[in-house]
Amino acid sequence: MVHLEHRLARADVIGEGGFTYEDWELLLRRGDEVRAKVRKMGPGFCRLPYDDPSDMVRFARERRGMYSDLVVVGIGGSALGAIALISALSHPYYNILPEEKRGGPRVFFSDNVDPWQLRGLLDVLEPRRTLFNVVTKSGGTAETVATFLVVRRFLEDALGGSWREHVVVTTDPERGDMREVARREGLPAFPVPPDVGGRFSVLSPVGLLPAAFAGIDVGELLAGARDMDLRLKNSSPEEDPAYIGAALNWIFYGKGKRMTVMMPYSRALKELAEWFRQLWAESLGKKLDLEGKVVQVGPTPLRALGATDQHSQVQLYVEGPPDKFFTFIVPEDYGADFVFPEYYPDLDAMGYLAGRRMSELIKAEQIATAYALAEAGRPSMTIKLPKVDPYHLGGLLYMFEMQTAYAGELFGVNAYDQPGVELGKRATYALMGRSGYEGLRGEIEKFLGGIVI
Structure with missing residues (x-):
């Protein structure tokens, strides 16, 4: 079963960078209302x-x-x-x-x-x-x-x-x-x-x-998504991983964490983070709220891969601006493994690895990264799944879609449109000479001071 842990996002564990008891009470109070609205709306993906x-x-x-x-x-x-x-x-x-x-x-x-x-x-x-x-x-x-x-x-x-x-x-x-x-x-x-x-x-x-x-x-894939749907329907807000994921992102956005980093510790899930980046960005990055007021909200989604990006991004994450909330994804079973042989036992850099497994190393790397972030007051949550197979991936994909729908309600925006994308599409049609867009081409030429393609 997919499981979400959020201990390293709590203020009593990581200090003032975490969420408080009052924050937790607020997100639980809003849980039934938010989830009921999404279910009543009945998004087509459900x-x-x-x-x-x-x-x-x-x-x-x-x-x-x-x-x-x-x-x-x-x-x-x-x-x-x-x-x-x-x-x-x-x-x-x-x-x-x-x-x-x-x-x-x-x-x-x-x-x-x-x-x-x-x-x-x-x-x-x-x-x-x-x-x-x-x-x-x-x-x-x-x-x-x-x-x-x-x-x-x-x-x-x-x-x-x-x-x-x-x-x-x-x-x-x-x-x-x-x-x-x-x-x-x-x-x-x-x-x-x-x-x-x-x-x-x-x-x-x-x-x-x-x-x-x-x-x-x-x-x-579909069986895993169905079972996740039933799990979310039949759980309380506190037990609903999609809602908790949405609510923690919303809480931390209000605390200045305007970026959300998804960091799977599995090469198999690297492209899942790319998929989530579009899902989160297009759904939540909005100029107007549901009442038509200008709010210009939306957490910026970033993608990293563990352990690879420990050697390219984690320096920024630990010591740079404290403006990010982190989501780790870790499978229990990697589908393959290696035991490190006992070569060069007298060399410190290699001897301690003898007899240990590669899966142990990558899991240790994830725990170590989460710990380093927590020590620096940077909040994170970790999603664990038994293995990367069709059943569990189907459930994970559906969970993230529901998390996005819940987040739309919490941020007070329409999670299903993308007016900013549509303007760019219309401008492309105008620039390429599609009939009916001549007026827009004139506006673009005036704005840019001429066009050369």
Whole structure:
């Protein structure tokens, strides 16, 4: 079971940098109200663990052997969730395993419109053995549809009319230009539920279809999320890890900790922290509160990897500005281990390691980092999970989504929109000459004193 510890965030343990008894009483008083509001609202992502994935699983099972490569074309929430799933649940060197050991296609992500990067990707692909999964919730994401146009030409030049056998679409079930393309061309398509934002869509076909192609048990992912949902529903605020995580971030934001650092001590969970960074930033970074007042709130999410970033960031965290709250994630079982051999027993730097395990070392590194932070009055909480497998990862992902929904209520903002992102999208359309945006282009030219692209 996923477990949250917060002893090293308490003022009676770490001093004035921690939360007080009065803080704890406040967050518990607000718990029932906040959780009830979120449940009454019924965010669309709460339904995803109960959806039937059988069509998706069947599609992946029938086609896995037809392709040597799967390329997911998407950006932001259309890629980060799938990247987190495959990074966590596949062999760490999955793409370079021999095909017979992989059992499925290599998986690549085209999540930017950097022409150098895309050219390099196309150079390593064989069109006849590649399937492209084009993912855009709206059906009109500029970066995704632009890449699709290049991909279609790449496939059509090599395969002619059979290019259609090498594209599957994940988009809105009814609307949007990518849905229209799927209709016109007869492309297989899976839905992104209209009431599920991209950053909350990892447990929809957005994340689950690529995961299924990589051989990940999506049924267990959803089972873990369902069990986490039931656990949160049936717990008190004090026993609800999603609420406590949200409330501690909210309390510490009010104490000047305007940044939240997620630091998994597991390479498998590195991309989970990248996924969380978007979830937290887009959901909570808002100009207006729910009443329309200007508040400009939002904790800035940062990502670090233990133990690697002890040697690049922890100096700042321990002795730099006291403006951060830390979340560590530690698996009990790493899925592999090594016992250190007894070489050079007379050398201090090596002798003490003899007979100890590598898993012991990385866990000791996490405890030591949390201790060093606490000694400096820097608060942290630690999330422990038994192992990184589909069941526990599904529960962890769902917990973080609920934590974000609760945090939206605590901060008093809409956790499901992103008006700041939308302005940038419209400006891009104007700069690229999309019809209907001519006036905005004129405003941009005036503002910047001219435009050169």
